[in-house]
Amino acid sequence: MPGKTRVVSFGVGVIGSAVVKTMVEKKSDWIDIVGAIDSDPSKTGKDLGVVAGLDKSCGVLVSNKIERTLAETKPDIVVHTTSSYLSSVEQQLIDIATQGVDIVSSCEELSYASVVDQKIANELDSIAKENGVSILGTGINPGFVMDALPIALTAPCISINSIHVARQMNAATRRIPFQKKIGAGMKPDEFKDALSSGKISGHVGLSQSISMLADSIGWKLEQIEVRTPEPVILDRKVSSDWIAVEAGMVAGTRQKALGIILGKFAITYDFAAYIGAPEEFDAVEISGNPTVSFKSNPCINGDAGTIAMLINMIPRVLEAPPGLLTMADLRLPRAANMPLSV
Amino acid sequence: MPGKTRVVSFGVGVIGSAVVKTMVEKKSDWIDIVGAIDSDPSKTGKDLGVVAGLDKSCGVLVSNKIERTLAETKPDIVVHTTSSYLSSVEQQLIDIATQGVDIVSSCEELSYASVVDQKIANELDSIAKENGVSILGTGINPGFVMDALPIALTAPCISINSIHVARQMNAATRRIPFQKKIGAGMKPDEFKDALSSGKISGHVGLSQSISMLADSIGWKLEQIEVRTPEPVILDRKVSSDWIAVEAGMVAGTRQKALGIILGKFAITYDFAAYIGAPEEFDAVEISGNPTVSFKSNPCINGDAGTIAMLINMIPRVLEAPPGLLTMADLRLPRAANMPLSV
Structure with a gap:
């Protein structure tokens, strides 16, 4: 053809x-x-x-x-x-x-x-x-919501003090391998072991997205700190079509990452994916002149x-x-x- | 140098x-x-x-x-x-x-x-x-919030049914020539005359932004309809540092523009700028798979x-x-x- x-x-x-x-x-x-x-x-x-x-x-x-x-x-x-x-x-x-x-x-x-x-x-x-x-x-991430989009949103800025990027999704809306990858349904100890053994590795892409953003706007980061994923443990039962998560069990994960300049957290990333998340969003908050702060509802579906x-x-x-x-x-x-x- | x-x-x-x-x-x-x-x-x-x-x-x-x-x-x-x-x-x-x-x-x-x-x-x-x-x-507009940004936000879409783009600003936050350009402080009749005489011409850029968006994603619009600016008349007194607007007078303007395919409003634009606007935002709502709906708070400062x-x-x-x-x-x-x- x-x-x-x-x-x-x-x-x-x-x-x-x-x-x-x-x-x-x-x-x-x-x-x-x-x-x-x-x-x-x-x-x-x-x-x-x-x-x-x-x-x-x-x-x-x-x-x-x-x-x-x-x-x-x-x-x-x-x-x-x-x-x-x-x-x-x-x-x-x-x-x-x-x-x-x-x-x-x-x-x-x-x-x-x-x-x-x-x-x-x-x-x-x-x-x-x-x-x-x-x-x-x-x-979608890396590739768009936590890098290309924040980069584009810096274009109307004369000056920038800090950039915060967040994505929160209800893992129940995603396919089951994703739900398993974030530890949904595990006991807290299992989550810890899964992290140690590499069965759960956190979100892949945070350091990539932060670097792309910083390099694009000419910020020289002293350090990128990608923190260990934390389990999200709720005090109520939540479930997806495939996984039921009792109160006190792991519903998913939250992971933070930081881009550091002059000892300050110039760039902060917050990635959360868990079953039962009350709100789904992507957010970019640029503190600067002018302020640029966008939030989506819902988050853009990852699949x-x-x-x-x-x-x-x-x-x-x-x-x-x-x-x-x-x-x-x-x-x-x-x-x-x-x-x-x- | x-x-x-x-x-x-x-x-x-x-x-x-x-x-x-x-x-x-x-x-x-x-x-x-x-x-x-x-x-x-x-x-x-x-x-x-x-x-x-x-x-x-x-x-x-x-x-x-x-x-x-x-x-x-x-x-x-x-x-x-x-x-x-x-x-x-x-x-x-x-x-x-x-x-x-x-x-x-x-x-x-x-x-x-x-x-x-x-x-x-x-x-x-x-x-x-x-x-x-x-x-x-x-x-900022045209150039970013009503064209480049909506275009970029179509990137994570498999299919799109319609696109709505809106910008609402409190004109009190803008410089005085802008406030005058939108008719703030005029009587409703004055606004009408100013429109007829070309003293007020509406926002320049809506047809440009709509065309750029449609062409970028391969939509062939049958027609772009840029509507006449309407006066925004509030039932309360509002004011900026320079202009006081009594109730019943013109606080600013609202203008709509449409991109039409197969008789349907596939693309809708809503631009509002008036003194006393209760909320300032830029919004892009893409109805499609997936849904992409972002809103800012406040709108990105135009100057x-x-x-x-x-x-x-x-x-x-x-x-x-x-x-x-x-x-x-x-x-x-x-x-x-x-x-x-x-």
């Missing part, structure tokens, strides 16, 4: 499947899914439609061969959704980039890779430039928001110069080629 | 003076004001510092010679603040662009010139490209916000490709080179 954007889905897990479903059902006027890659033996060789849970065939088989799939399908871009961690995706991204294909990825650490591992970030940037490809890590960001940033990545890019490097984000759903 | 951005201020009126003052007092670490242009005979030949109301000399004399000033001062960019109307600024912009100098302008109609006059927009775009310069019209936008967009304009550009063409806006004011 000439003129359409040719996409390969790399990773057909929960997010990858939802992206595929959205593309097939809502974006087929401008997106053509030409290939799919996943290392899971239970998925390879099967039709993407079946693996992604669509009610129809995609005419594309899931393959575990990166190089061959890209060579045969010649995509414009890979939508990559395999892991939150830079070290886990590094080789995958190199394999894609060396085939000359642009990448938009849900990998949280990739959203501002330099703060995770400057060496890997430099390597990816070099390989991207050598191969003329653009690489972006994005999503739909991440899928949308991965799809909507495709045109921005395709038009961008080569390199390892961030949301702050690209043109103003927007819903891409939105069909008339009025 | 090598390394600094060399700026010429074109227009030393209220906004231009405030921009100069802010640059001198807050941005002197990266901006060097090298020249000033104004056609007002009472200003030409005087020191910019005196004309702009600073308590010190700028070492720059206000000139009415565009070509000579630009040739002698070799600025990187002109900050242009002379008029809201495209037809009034067209020749000024051409005179600047043909000298090869980038432009950031507060001209409201320039923010999305194609909707005002496609011929002028095309001409400016051609001249900009021929001379390798970038031209941007921006400010400070416009000054900030004109200054903060300078690096974005300088890095942009040549042409007549819009906020949607540039990289994510942000506070530029923010000093550490923590």
Whole structure:
């Protein structure tokens, strides 16, 4: 189909499947899914439609061969959704980039890779430039509500004293892996153990978002302090469709992160996700001249928001110069080629 | 001063003076004001510092010679603040662009010139490209709260049904020319006459903002309907530092604008500015999947916000490709080179 954007889905897990479903059902006027890659033996060789849970065939088989799939399908871009961690995706991204294909990825650490591992970030940037490809890590958070949006909201400011960014969500509105990831339903001791063992790792992206914000406005942070996630324990029973949380048990988590300049908390982040949260919001409060203080109601849904960001940033990545890019490097984000759903 | 951005201020009126003052007092670490242009005979030949109301000399004399000033001062960019109307600024912009100098302008109609006059927009775009310069019209509104911000807020949307954008301000917080412009203190009949005679013209920018938003997300509007400004008449006395408004008199104005697709109001704008407004806010409500609904408290101050936008967009304009550009063409806006004011 000439003129359409040719996409390969790399990773057909929960997010990858939802992206595929959205593309097939809502974006087929401008997106053509030409290939799919996943290392899971239970998925390879099967039709993407079946693996992604669509009610129809995609005419594309899931393959575990990166190089061959890209060579045969010649995509414009890979939508990559395999892991939150830079070290886990590094080789995958190199394999894609060396085939000359642009990448938009849900990998949280990739959203501002330099703060995770400057060496890997430099390597990816070099390989991207050598191969003329653009690489972006994005999503709802990191990617939008706690970085791109606060950055944009600093634009009408003459001066800034401090920036506070908060996101609070009722985890009951999210998919079950997310609810488990934040410890919902655990006993307080279990939560502690899960933190120690790495079963719960807190929200991935806070240091990335803070760094992107500070660097964008020219603030040199002395330190970024990402605090240990705290359990949210309520004195009443709350529940989602999947998990019942008795009073005194863990309903979810709250995590703070700080950007410090001259010993002051110049940037403060507060991320809370728990079942039964009475209010859902995203908030950006910029103390400065003028004051800029926005709050949403509800918070932007994380699952739909991440899928949308991965799809909507495709045109921005395709038009961008080569390199390892961030949301702050690209043109103003927007819903891409939105069909008339009025 | 090598390394600094060399700026010429074109227009030393209220906004231009405030921009100069802010640059001198807050941005002197990266901006060097090298020249000033104004056609007002009472200003030409005087020191910019005196004309702009600073308590010190700028070492720059206000000139009415565009070509000579630009040739002698070799600025990187002109900050242009002379008029809201495209037809009034067209020749000024051409005179600047043909000298090869980038432009950031507060001209409201320039923010999305194609909707005002496609011929002028095309001409400016051609001249900009021929001379390798970038031209941007921006400010708080149009420029940010009713266009760039709503556009960015569509990014996390998979689908959109309708978009509502509202701004409500207490005009008492704004400078007096603004209060007069909205008819504050007039009798209802006077307001009507002032509208007829063109003394009051409503907010300039609504059709620009709506067009920019619709075009950015790929919505083809059948029609943009900018309604006549209505007087806001309260049943109580309200006042600003300069104007007392008796009950039954005009406290300010409210104006609606609509973007219509398939006969439906897909985009609705509501702009209200009056003395005594009980609440000040900017709001963007996107009905879609997911819902995105943000509201500020207070609204972003229009005077400070416009000054900030004109200054903060300078690096974005300088890095942009040549042409007549819009906020949607540039990289994510942000506070530029923010000093550490923590």
